[in-house]
Amino acid sequence: MSDRFMIYGATGYTGKLVARTAKAQGLAPLLAGRNEARLKSIAAQHGFEYQPISLDDPEALEAGLTQVDVVLHIAGPFSQTSKPMVDACIRTGTHYLDITGEIDVFEACAARNEEAEAAGVMLMPGVGFDVVPSDCLAAHMKARMPDARELTLGISGLGHMSHGTAKTGVESIGKGTRIRRGDRIITARKTPRRMIDFGSGPKQAVAIGWGDVSTAWHSTHIPDITVYFESSPQLEQMAKMGGFMRWVLARGFMQTMLKKRIEKLPEGPSDAERAEGYSVLYGEAVGPEGETVRSLLRTPEGYTLTAMTSLEIVRRVLAGEAQPGFRTPSSVFGPDFITGFEGCVRQDLNG
Secondary structure (H helix, E strand, O other), X not given: OOOOEEEEOOOOHHHHHHHHHHHHOOOXXXXXXXXXXXXXXXXXXXXXXXXXXXXXXXXXXXXHHOOOOEEEEOOOOXXXXXXXXXXXXXXXXXXXXXXXXXXXXXXXXXXXXXXXXXXXXXXXXXXXXXXXXXXXXXXXXXHHOOOOOEEEEEEEOXXXXXXXXXXXXXXXXXXXXXXXXXXXXXXOOOOOEXXXXXXXXEEEEEEXXXXXXXXXXXXXXXXXXXXXXXXXXHHHHHHOOOHHHHHHHOOHHHHHHHHHHHHOOOOOOOHHHHHHOEEEEEEEEEOOOOOEEEEXXXXXXXXXXXXXXXXXXXXXXXXXXXXXXEOOHHHHHOOOHHHHOOOOEEEEOOO
């Protein structure tokens, strides 16, 4: 294999942003995806090679992967696209990275840990805003409170979503709010709420089934984990939705209708919106006697950070830092990995 990488899904909002960032950093990925015309256009803008490949064509996918050491998989929803790519990576010995935030994808990759180890392949889903900053913050909280029994993560400042992110949210409607209790992922009977101070006073926050319900446990083994977003009208509507309405919206025809509506929305935040945006993450770890430590982490806007973290992880894997098997970002690169990026500042509030 040659010392280079593939961006699969280079024609979507995030894929185009990552490709543009790669060019600015002097990288030369092989662009891949289903739509040849769009690939050709994007590749021409940056002087990159491209290869049209469908995930439904295992032979073509394997042929593409044998040309690279690492694939950065950006084509979601990953509930549909992750498995065929992971299958091909294990067969070809290619390290797998993606930008998912989907609990089920993380858990599916974790279940293939031994298989990946035997193949000498690292499976690291979640190398973007989902879940690098929150995973590193979780590991930091574990370091501050080694015997922690409860971990709370909060996220504030998310802006406009890309089509892929929005479609992933639509797919999760029927699953309810998932949290971790006693080392097990469960669906909460009632969506948890609480107040969280993200640095400018307490704000109402609503629990969501974010990827850290999976990854933070693999990184820290803290038994009880809940992830919150700062409340918004949309989140409140989801939280108040009854089981029957969730069931209705999870039906195939409703999913199709909702996704078609998403396609009519702006593709994602503009460059100006990304430049002005930022996020604040809150971490809280509680020990067996109720002792508590808290930290904040400020980051650039989510899609901007995704391009930064995903490409840095690609660089490190190409440099030989991969660890075969299922891995989380903090388990390989440490809790301070996130603080090495411009605009990322962590602050310990007590303890």
